Amino acid sequence: xxxxxxxxxxxxxxxxxxxxxxxxxxxxxxxxxxxxxxxxxxxxxxxxxxxxxxxxxxxxxxxxxxxxxxxxxxxxxxxxxxxxxxxxxxxxxxxxxxxxxxxxxxxxxxxxxxxxxxxxxxxxxxxxxxxxxxxxxxxxxxxxxxxxxxxxxxxxxxxxxxxxxxxxxxxxxxxxxxxxxxxxxxxxxxxxxxxxxxxxxxxxxxxxxxxxxxxxxxxxxxxxxxxxxxxxxxxxxxxxxxxxxxxxxxxxxxxxxxxxxxxxxxxxxxxxxxxxxxxxxxxxxxxxxxxxxxxxxxxxxxxxxxxxxxxxxxxxxxxxxxxxxxxxxxxxxxxxxxxxxxxxxxxxxxxxxxxxxxxxxxxxx
Amino acid sequence: xxxxxxxxxxxxxxxxxxxxxxxxxxxxxxxxxxxxxxxxxxxxxxxxxxxxxxxxxxxxxxxxxxxxxxxxxxxxxxxxxxxxxxxxxxxxxxxxxxxxxxxxxxxxxxxxxxxxxxxxxxxxxxxxxxxxxxxxxxxxxxxxxxxxxxxxxxxxxxxxxxxxxxxxxxxxxxxxxxxxxxxxxxxxxxxxxxxxxxxxxxxxxxxxxxxxxxxxxxxxxxxxxxxxxxxxxxxxxxxxxxxxxxxxxxxxxxxxxxxxxxxxxxxxxxxxxxxxxxxxxxxxxxxxxxxxxxxxx
Amino acid sequence: xxxxxxxxxxxxxxxxxxxxxxxxxxxxxxxxxxxxxxxxxxxxxxxxxxxxxxxxxxxxxxxxxxxxxxxxxxxxxxxxxxxxxxxxxxxxxxxxxxxxxxxxxxxxxxxxxxxxxxxxxxxxxxxxxxxxxxxxxxxxxxxxxxxxxxxxxxxxxxxxxxxxxxxxxxxxxxxxxxxxxxxxxxxxxxxxxxxxxxxxxxxxxxxxxxxxxxxxxxxxxxxxxxxxxxxxxxxxxxxxxxxxxxxxxxxxxxxxxxxxxxxxxxxxx
Numbered sequence: 001x002x003x004x005x006x007x008x009x010x011x012x013x014x015x016x017x018x019x020x021x022x023x024x025x026x027x028x029x030x031x032x033x034x035x036x037x038x039x040x041x042x043x044x045x046x047x048x049x050x051x052x053x054x055x056x057x058x059x060x061x062x063x064x065x066x067x068x069x070x071x072x073x074x075x076x077x078x079x080x081x082x083x084x085x086x087x088x089x090x091x092x093x094x095x096x097x098x099x100x101x102x103x104x105x106x107x108x109x110x111x112x113x114x115x116x117x118x119x120x121x122x123x124x125x126x127x128x129x130x131x132x133x134x135x136x137x138x139x140x141x142x143x144x145x146x147x148x149x150x151x152x153x154x155x156x157x158x159x160x161x162x163x164x165x166x167x168x169x170x171x172x173x174x175x176x177x178x179x180x181x182x183x184x185x186x187x188x189x190x191x192x193x194x195x196x197x198x199x200x201x202x203x204x205x206x207x208x209x210x211x212x213x214x215x216x217x218x219x220x221x222x223x224x225x226x227x228x229x230x231x232x233x234x235x236x237x238x239x240x241x242x243x244x245x246x247x248x249x250x251x252x253x254x255x256x257x258x259x260x261x262x263x264x265x266x267x268x269x270x271x272x273x274x275x276x277x278x279x280x281x282x283x284x285x286x287x288x289x290x291x292x293x294x295x296x297x298x299x300x301x302x303x304x305x306x307x308x309x310x311x312x313x314x315x316x317x318x319x320x321x322x323x324x325x326x327x328x329x330x331x332x333x334x335x336x337x338x339x340x341x342x343x344x345x346x347x348x349x350x351x352x353x354x355x356x357x358x359x360x361x362x363x364x365x
Numbered sequence: 366x367x368x369x370x371x372x373x374x375x376x377x378x379x380x381x382x383x384x385x386x387x388x389x390x391x392x393x394x395x396x397x398x399x400x401x402x403x404x405x406x407x408x409x410x411x412x413x414x415x416x417x418x419x420x421x422x423x424x425x426x427x428x429x430x431x432x433x434x435x436x437x438x439x440x441x442x443x444x445x446x447x448x449x450x451x452x453x454x455x456x457x458x459x460x461x462x463x464x465x466x467x468x469x470x471x472x473x474x475x476x477x478x479x480x481x482x483x484x485x486x487x488x489x490x491x492x493x494x495x496x497x498x499x500x501x502x503x504x505x506x507x508x509x510x511x512x513x514x515x516x517x518x519x520x521x522x523x524x525x526x527x528x529x530x531x532x533x534x535x536x537x538x539x540x541x542x543x544x545x546x547x548x549x550x551x552x553x554x555x556x557x558x559x560x561x562x563x564x565x566x567x568x569x570x571x572x573x574x575x576x577x578x579x580x581x582x583x584x585x586x587x588x589x590x591x592x593x594x595x596x597x598x599x600x601x602x603x604x605x606x607x608x609x610x611x612x613x614x615x616x617x618x619x620x621x622x623x624x625x626x627x628x629x630x631x632x633x634x635x636x637x638x639x640x641x642x643x644x645x646x647x648x649x650x651x652x653x654x655x656x657x658x659x660x661x662x
Numbered sequence: 663x664x665x666x667x668x669x670x671x672x673x674x675x676x677x678x679x680x681x682x683x684x685x686x687x688x689x690x691x692x693x694x695x696x697x698x699x700x701x702x703x704x705x706x707x708x709x710x711x712x713x714x715x716x717x718x719x720x721x722x723x724x725x726x727x728x729x730x731x732x733x734x735x736x737x738x739x740x741x742x743x744x745x746x747x748x749x750x751x752x753x754x755x756x757x758x759x760x761x762x763x764x765x766x767x768x769x770x771x772x773x774x775x776x777x778x779x780x781x782x783x784x785x786x787x788x789x790x791x792x793x794x795x796x797x798x799x800x801x802x803x804x805x806x807x808x809x810x811x812x813x814x815x816x817x818x819x820x821x822x823x824x825x826x827x828x829x830x831x832x833x834x835x836x837x838x839x840x841x842x843x844x845x846x847x848x849x850x851x852x853x854x855x856x857x858x859x860x861x862x863x864x865x866x867x868x869x870x871x872x873x874x875x876x877x878x879x880x881x882x883x884x885x886x887x888x889x890x891x892x893x894x895x896x897x898x899x900x901x902x903x904x905x906x907x908x909x910x911x912x913x914x915x916x917x918x919x920x921x922x923x924x925x926x927x928x929x930x931x
Contacts, residue, residue, distance in 0.1 A: 390754030397743035408780035471675030601773020
């Protein structure tokens with residue numbers, strides 16, 4: 001089944017939605033390229049679902065435009081726009097069987113012979129034998145696939161997915177992540193996926209946009225955002241980060257930053273600011289621990305501390321280390337070294353300069 | 366669920382949840398509300414007008430007037446009926462609550478897969494004629510019957526009989542309106558998460574304290590709805606008093622019925638109706654306010 | 663003793679159910695009676711004559727059919743009007759909402775004698791002839807409120823996403839109503855209609871005030887109670903009860919079986 005015939009870019013221009021005084025989506029401008037798997041990631045109340053509902057036509061924008069390719073669909077009725085949605089908790093019609101659920105959109109558009117298309121679609125999601133069951137007779141994962149099939153069969157320009165895996169248990173969620181990715185590759189439709197689960201977003205999407213308070217904080221490939229967050233919100237919402245405020249002493253390819261009486265190196269191409277106040281950060285898995293007094297290789301950033309907690313998780317050990325200025329740093333160490341630190345041990349945290357990133361100070365935690 | 370959390374708000378602004386075109390709403394309302402206005406509100410006004418009419422001298426024919434004395438006359442002559450009505454229906458309501466609660470509790474928490482069947486059985490009496498069921502109590506409570514003899518053996522009956530005494534009337538009222546008590550109680554109890562009761566037990570509440578502090582307060586909306594649905598029809602009923610009571614047990618419903626349909630004293634009958642409704646509505650609103658469940662409707 | 667304490671609530675519950683059914687059992691048993699005098703109150707002798715000749719007494723079946731006609735007509739109109747109001751209340755914003763709610767609530771908070779007598783006062787003042795139509799009018803009036811309450815609850819319990827999904831899938835307003843909203847609300851409407859019909863069919867007080875010389879089934883029974891209720895009335899009432907209970911129980915059983923199959927179906931996958 002190929003639905004990529006009329007896949008077009010989706011443009012949001014200065015899109016705003018206010019509910020009374022509350023601005024849910026604030027002046028959002030965004031282009032989602034045709035055929036991509038795009039994730040809108042953010043915490044509850046960040047405006048991601050409202051954005052999705054405006055694209056679907058279920059919510060009327062206060063301001064701004066929505067374009068599908070060249071066509072302005074901002075105020076098009078939902079049943080007229082070529083956009084379909086996989087709803088949170090699926091919203092399958094309980095009184096119709098699976099076949100009729102999937103055929104619903106085709107029938108409403110007046111298509112007479114729906115049988116071949118519905119059968120093909122049910123094959124795609126591997127539900128052929130269950131066509132005559134009612135939604136209540138299906139497991140959560142099967143219902144999820146019906147919801148996808150019901151939307152996809154209309155060959156929408158964009159498929160919207162509103163927390164599509166939220167109702168599934170962890171194991172099934174993993175399975176469905178792979179499944180959805182497979183379907184997307186197979187049909188080539190643009191998928192816009194809303195989730196609060198950072199792991200889900202990173203696993204499936206080509207592009208992730210992290211949303212906070214109605215705005216997009218940062219957008220890019222998952223690996224790029226993770227490696228180089230540009231705000232402290234992103235640094236902490238997408239994975240964990242250790243942050244430290246200081247100020248830039250001197251520029252160059254590697255900025256010299258002093259903080260808490262110590263000096264640190266930050267690559268200038270990995271920093272949002274190059275002078276004045278700065279917040280430096282590093283991901284926990286980039287850190288190593290050495291026993292206090294042990295020699296740390298030259299040219300690495302290092303800070304002293306005392307282990308307050310060590311949890312062994314199998315693959316790695318997670319340490320909490322208290323710094324002299326009473327901040328708790330998180331350290332993930334793979335269990336390759338023989339020596340495992342214990343709470344109370346005095347240690348040195350050290351990491352490579354190239355793993356450090358710099359953020360603007362206003363963002364300080 | 367982000368941003369959508371105030372889902373009421375959002376659905377208010379969309380086309381599907383709540384629509385904004387009031388014209389369609391009025392078109393939908395007109396037939397039903399029109400009907401209720403013409404055949405409920407206008408009759409109440411008509412009833413009030415009738416309650417102030419004066420006799421013309423011809424039996425059953427009255428003329429428009431402003432004879433407030435009809436009310437004084439109605440109260441003077443029928444106050445015992447009013448008192449009896451409210452005492453009988455009050456006792457019946459309390460009895461119904463006491464009887465209905467265990468059954469509703471049982472269906473809500475202990476019935477398992479029998480729940481649907483038991484609910485059918487609770488409403489099943491509606492499928493059998495109200496009048497015949499009431500009349501059947503004459504057989505059950507008959508003077509020579511098993512029940513009357515049993516209580517007589519214990520010397521518990523002041524008049525040595527049940528039939529044609531206030532006891533029979535109250536029993537009949539309790540019986541007839543019991544399903545109206547069970548259903549709202551069940552609806553309220555069913556919404557209580559059984560884990561709350563377990564949590565109460567876990568937090569050192571004895572079963573009785575657990576009930577008093579957790580189940581009972583949460584079931585109050587059901588108690589309020591059930592007592593109203595029992596008390597209101599019971600206080601205006603005259604079928605039980607007629608079929609099961611003695612002439613001295615007549616209630617206000619009897620007075621209204623005989624004045625309207627036999628004596629054709631429409632002004633007095635209307636005044637009685639109006640007083641009854643005024644008392645009941647006052648009680649209902651005070652009760653709802655006191656119980657703090659104003660969103661009952 | 664422990665056993666008793668553990669099972670006290672179920673035991674009381676079942677006793678209450680028994681209490682609900684005792685009078686019905688009495689009605690049924692007496693339908694096989696051959697009464698000694700004219701009052702069919704005490705058991706005398708087994709007889710099938712009432713069942714063999716169920717319309718044998720003049721007026722019984724006639725009044726029964728009258729009540730059926732009134733019930734069906736009043737239920738049809740009352741259900742349509744009530745459903746419309748419920749939709750308006752749940753789906754639209756308009757001024758006068760609280761007045762509407764009050765107008766729905768008041769008839770349910772008004773004793774039947776008052777409803778019946780006030781309508782009679784109106785009909786008398788207008789010199790409107792009492793009979794079949796005045797009873798139908800009265801029944802529609804009290805059915806509307808019950809329907810509004812039941813349908814409103816059903817509508818409010820419906821997931822709004824279902825209708826959004828329909829609109830998302832190319833269904834316009836009319837199509838959404840026809841293919842999604844209405845089928846989903848229908849069970850609630852049918853339940854309300856069933857309740858309305860049984861209230862109408864069994865109503866005595868309001869009918870008695872507005873029937874004039876018309877005789878409905880309850881009015882017939884009331885009149886007969888003075889001079890002895892014919893055994894045929896017991897037979898007819900028993901028949902109605904058994905048929906109605908059977909229909910409801912069978913539909914419940916089918917529901918139950920279906921649910922069981924669903925559960926089996928789910929665990930099989």
